[in-house]
């Protein structure tokens with residue numbers, strides 16, 4: 751075992767990738783007795799690693815909006831959560847999904863984010879662990895940046 755252990759994302763060369771992108775990170779069997787029951791995990795990277803990162807309020811707002819919108823398009827979303835480095839999100843889906851399928855869902859959600867007006871879902875004090883830390887305007891700016899890359903290019907993580 752090398753120094754990255756079995757953490758798949760530590761083996762990714764973060765200097766070589768070009769954000770934004772959607773990367774299929776892993777497919778896992780839920781239970782060895784049911785090999786057809788798979789889940790798949792994706793990196794949805796917004797900011798170029800070690801160069802830029804999202805402000806926490808924008809990241810938090812995007813998390814709430816992704817959780818709301820993507821679940822309207824598919825029942826397969828298990829989780830969407832921000833990366834600790836604040837450069838993007840992890841998406842986990844039921845089933846062995848393709849990056850192009852995820853890229854289309856993410857783009858559709860971000861188009862809704864850009865057009866979104868009104869209260870951020872789940873952002874009342876009772877519903878959220880840090881309800882004051884949201885910024886829709888900044889989230890919309892980062893959504894627009896992501897959308898500036900055509901869908902077909904999003905799945906190529908090394909480009910340019």
Ligand SMILES: [Zn+2]
Nearest residue numbers: 810878879880
């Ligand atoms: Zn929250």
